[in-house]
Amino acid sequence: MRAIILGAGRGSRLKALTDDQPKPYAPIGDHRILDWLLAALRQAGVEDIVFIGGYRIDQVQRDYPQLTFRHNSEWSQTNILASLMCAEDCMDDGFVVTYADILYRQDVVRRAIDHPADRVLCVDTDWRSRYAGRSQHPEDDAEKVIASGDQILQVNRSIDAAQAHGEYIGVARFSAAGARSLRTAYHKACQLHDGKQWKGGTPFRKAYLIHLYEEMLAAGLAFHMVTTDGQYMEIDTEEDFAQANQLWPDRFGRL
Numbered sequence: 001m002r003a004i005i006l007g008a009g010r011g012s013r014l015k016a017l018t019d020d021q022p023k024p025y026a027p028i029g030d031h032r033i034l035d036w037l038l039a040a041l042r043q044a045g046v047e048d049i050v051f052i053g054g055y056r057i058d059q060v061q062r063d064y065p066q067l068t069f070r071h072n073s074e075w076s077q078t079n080i081l082a083s084l085m086c087a088e089d090c091m092d093d094g095f096v097v098t099y100a101d102i103l104y105r106q107d108v109v110r111r112a113i114d115h116p117a118d119r120v121l122c123v124d125t126d127w128r129s130r131y132a133g134r135s136q137h138p139e140d141d142a143e144k145v146i147a148s149g150d151q152i153l154q155v156n157r158s159i160d161a162a163q164a165h166g167e168y169i170g171v172a173r174f175s176a177a178g179a180r181s182l183r184t185a186y187h188k189a190c191q192l193h194d195g196k197q198w199k200g201g202t203p204f205r206k207a208y209l210i211h212l213y214e215e216m217l218a219a220g221l222a223f224h225m226v227t228t229d230g231q232y233m234e235i236d237t238e239e240d241f242a243q244a245n246q247l248w249p250d251r252f253g254r255l
Contacts, residue, residue, distance in 0.1 A: 001045065001048070001094065002049070002093065002094075003096040003097070004084065004090060004097045005034075005049065005052065005098055006097065006098065007022060007034070007051055007053055008054030008057075008075035009023065009054065010023065010075075011023030011236070013136070013236055013237045014026060014237065022059060023101050024037070026101075035255060040104055040105060040106045041106070041109060044110040044113065046109065049067050051067045051068070052086050053071060054075025055076075057071055070086040074205075078205050081186070081207040081208060081211065081212055082205060082207070091174070094178065094179055096113065097172050097174070097209070098170060099234075101234060101235050102171075102232065103234075103248055103252075104122070104231060104232045104233075105228070105232075107228070108226060108228040108231065108232070109122070112172070115173070117178075117222065118175040118181065119173075119221065119222065119223045120172060121155070121168050121172045121223055121224075122169050122170075122172065123147070123166035124167050124228050124232045125165065125166040125227045125229055126229045127142060127144075127166055128161065130230070134239060136237035136239040137234070137236050139161040141157065142161070143155060143168040143208075145159075145165055145168055145225065146163060152217070152224065153217075154214075155217070156210065166225070169228065170234075181216065185212055185219065189215055233247070
């Protein structure tokens with residue numbers, strides 16, 4: 001199984017922390033976010049790892065020569081969905097995709113890999129506890145999920161927090177067939193919407209990955225989920241960074 005890490009953006013909400021280094025270099029305890037990610041993936045049995053870079057990609061290439069790289073040269077004008085498709089040639093046999101600004105344990109990745117479905121999202125069911133006192137990143141920003149059993153019915157930021165069953169953590173697994181369906185859906189959406197406004201008025205070039213998931217769900221493609229009960233944190237703001245450094249190393253101090 002191959003993993004694709006989406007690490008092209010700068011992470012401007014971390015301010016000075018990303019002035020001279022890419023966002024996944026922000027230190028949590030004694031390790032960079034990227035080191036925590038690589039450890040979780042490898043402990044889940046994923047050794048073939050692609051890093052999609054943009055902002056300061058040269059630093060990552062120098063420090064992690066063991067990774068395979070794809071470059072989103074238009075990282076400042078695009079978003080996560082466009083970044084993922086920079087690694088379209090790496091998807092044929094199926095893959096795990098992960099945001100680069102999150103922390104999680106290997107168990108949830110392993111469960112996603114082992115799930116028999118073609119399209120599997122990793123969802124935090126204890127998500128609301130992480131938003132208590134999180135003023136810089138409110139619940140409205142969460143990529144919320146509604147599900148029936150393990151089948152996902154909706155994934156959208158606009159879902160009312162009280163109705164959501166969890167938050168998509170930014171990790172998903174696609175089988176070879178699932179990867180084909182993702183690529184087909186992307187190219188269809190690109191033909192229809194490139195250069196135009198898309199979901200919620202978002203320009204297509206600035207689309208998020210969940211926008212494509214929404215499109216695929218609407219077309220009748222099934223997504224399933226595996227859950228994690230809080231063994232996950234996002235580092236999107238300075239507040240998140242401080243909280244992660246306070247909580248994560250105490251719980252998971254060893255890679």
